[in-house]
Amino acid sequence: MKWEELTVFEKSLLLGTLLGDGTITRTKAKMAPKNGLQYREHFSVKQMEYREWKLKTAPQIFEGIRVRKTGTSAELFSRKDELFTWLREQCYDERKKRIPVHLLEECTHPVFLLALYLDDGSLSLTKSTRSRLNQMIITPHIYLYLQAFYPEELEMLSEFIERTFHHRFVLSRRSDGHFYTLRIQKTEEAIRFLNEFSSYAYAIPTMRKKLDWDYRLQLEREKYPEMTVIASKAKNDYTAEEIDFIIKAKQNGMTDAAIAQQLDRTYWSVVYKWQDIKKNHLKEEIFSYAY
CATH class of the missing domain: 1.10.10 (Arc Repressor Mutant, subunit A)
Incomplete structure (x- = not known):
């Protein structure tokens, strides 16, 4: 199997998840085996439904799922193939994973961004109260925890995402990795991001808390029945x-x-x-x- 033989959807999903939780196995031999290297992705069984969705939507790429003996973790894997030998050359510098900027323009299906978010992103909530009005204000924040990559790579990735999917991520400081990750800065843009991907919550119900903003807001309201819980609205945000x-x-x-x-x-x-x-x-x- 070759990269050129994949559909735009398959390329987008594969590269998105490879930049996220996926890895390509290494070999100690100087030459890769004739049948190629293998894609692997370790995960908690609590996220089984999401990996089953990947397997179902891209059977040409992924071959199966193995549950480990402990019963708490599992592995999504591919068959050994020359495609993954080639991808390792594109996505790795020695043992370090890199963003293959030259491949991004071929990954224009939104599933690329979805995979990045579900693999390595989070929906973080800021809560503030107005005691006089008995209100709690919930503000969503979207993060992509990609601090394993260099800031220059993240800048190029951010530019690609904005140009292709019209979502603006900015670099945000962290204390680990290469010290930067990506986040959506504006409240209304975070909500727009969630609304765009909310339909996937029906295909992957266990990810609904991370994808469906209305549902997540309702869960917060149920936590604080004695208060009026509302979503924040950005006013006079800086241009x-x-x-x-x-x-x-x-x-x-x-x-x-x-x-x-x-x-x-x-x-x-x-x-x-x-x-x-x-x-x-x-x-x-x-x-x-x-x-």
Whole structure:
């Protein structure tokens, strides 16, 4: 089997999951075996339904699932094939997994992004209360925990995702791996992301909490029956132009008060936004600035 023989769906699913939880077996021999290398993916049996969905939707790629003797983990695997020998050359530098940027343009089916999210992403919730109104506000955050890759790779991946699927992910600081992962920055964009993939919750019911925003919000309401639980709505969010202005203004030594006046924002809004920029933007880490 060759890469060119796969459909766009198969390429997208395979590369998405290979950048996520999937691996391609190595061999100690100098030459790969004649029948090729093998794809493997270890997972908890709690996520069995998701891997069964992969097996069902791409039987040309995946061959089966083995449950380990402990009964708590399992493995999705392929047959040995020259395709995986070739893919290992594209996706690995020695033992380190890399993002094969040259293959991304062939992976234009949304299942690429779905696999990345379900394999290595999370839906994180921020909760805040308004005691006077007896309200709890739930804010969703979408993360792709890809810190094993270099920031330059993540930037190119982010650009591909935005160009192809129209979802904007930005780099976010972490303390492990290569110190960066990807996240959706704006609340309305996080909800739009979930709404786009919510239909897959019917095919993979165990992933519904991670895919269906209305369902997840209802679960939170059931947790706090004594409160009015609502989804946050972003108001007056900073535009890309405003963020660029803040970065350049800080580089030029402009104070927060002057920036706030220029943007018609409050002083503390600018202070908090600058902290967010420093923490989550790759190229805005070290600046000399004044308050």
